[in-house]
Amino acid sequence: MSGLVLIDAGGTIASLPDAQGVLIGRQGTAGLRDVLARELRDGVVERQAYAGLSEDMGFGDAMHVASMVAEAAADGAAGVVVAHGTDTMEDVAFLVELFHGGSMPVVFTGAQRAASLPGCDGPANLHDAVAVARHSAARGVGTVIVFGGRILPARSARKLDSSGPEAFGPHGTAIGRVDGHGVRLTAMPKRAPVFALADPDPRVEIAALGLGSSPALIDALVAGGVGGLVIEGFGRGNVPTQLVPAVERAKAAGVLVGIATHCLEGGTAPAYESGARLAALGAVGAEDLSARKLRLLFAVALSGGRSASEAEARAREWLAR
Template identity: 80%
Template structure:
């Protein structure tokens, strides 16, 4: 039986209700290994990376998970499980995937219902993640989210339901399923070459646009000193035409700029006038990445003090791989 490292990274699966019944982060270890059956917990070593709720995590907290994963890989373990809060699970899973070079799977899971609630789903999800991690088909899949019976690659997984047990999708992007009859893989995810581990650049932000949005938010973020900026636009990566000059000003100021869509599927392309103008200005299209994930790709590409031109090249190479 392969050895596994279980990382306790807080979140609902490790949370506790306060005196008013409001869920709060646990101060110490949740001892999640103990919820596994005796057979499942054999060979599982638990390590703690974070003890709060995931909406409070920062890049430094996420990088502790990256470090533990790298250490586990160097130790030759069969795989890594990360019990994590669902609010930022897709972000941290993707960040880990940007750095993960090994063949052992790194599987994120968690809960929508706390252990104190009837019908808590954390133990079932954790058992599923162990089952997937020990399946030979999981070798080489990189980083994935195992939740509600689905196995979703970190690149495409997004939280689609704020409270239901099938929190993550899109279902069409699943690479497999897991249930009481075992694991069935149906696809192999894309795995571009990983980045060397560096501290991500924190000064990367997202400007989300809506009907009638103007240039003020983009200009304010540039004036505030961002090094990278992701504009979340409409459709295929379109923006109001009066926002285009602000993006041009951002580029002139040396800011790495990307354009993403708020849509779940379809990705970006310079099909319409504003999108074509942005492409001509050098904005990086997110393609299939969400704005949150393009932001993390930019943060890693800019990490280690790399300039915008180098970071743009690295981001484009990663997207094209």
């Protein structure tokens, strides 16, 4: 196969309104190939991975998408476009990037406004995604999100706007643009060693902190049997000092622990007392990853029954590249 595979993974771009006008998932295929202009349809094969809204997706659904991407790569596809719901697009795109190491571009896109609404943005985004996936300069780009004319690496892309057409950013991390005049790639993203395709360990959770957060949530998650825990802290990865003993207890219980920041940019570093104490305890700093993406890295690193120490080594190796 040398054509393009278009994977329908549900979401707003494939949604339908119910009798009250509320958007719901479509039961069958969305026929997204037919949305493309005639000249873009040639060589495009459409396959369905998921029907529904992306907030309902689980690891099994995400791995079905990843498996279909791997199958397309093995069959020699020139590129893959995944039409996906925006709520978890950044998660599934990053999960695919953890497994996809080849030169075939994988491009995620979707819509903020459904086809049933005036000003729907799905057709334009789909057109742009196909253009990127077919562009010769995109070979080796890995997994990206194309949305609102921007090309964003899966590693850094995050949904920033819940309803506007420029949904994803941060804009400063864009590696190119695409519009009616073509594709302009200005950089290639940082890529890391891939993992063998395997079901992620679901026993990884996120503890998001706020002003005056207590250790109770961390202790409760550990008591509930988590295998990995990502703490979404403040600033460079700081936490209230009263939480440090709870992290120590989690590590003693054999839990893989990481620290991320709620900030969109800047990343983590053990620059302040609490962050330095967490680092000394062995908490893995997320660096430029969001808490959601560090959670996915942990889930993949823990797959196959790896111990917390083995998974920590794999996660640190991935982050170091």
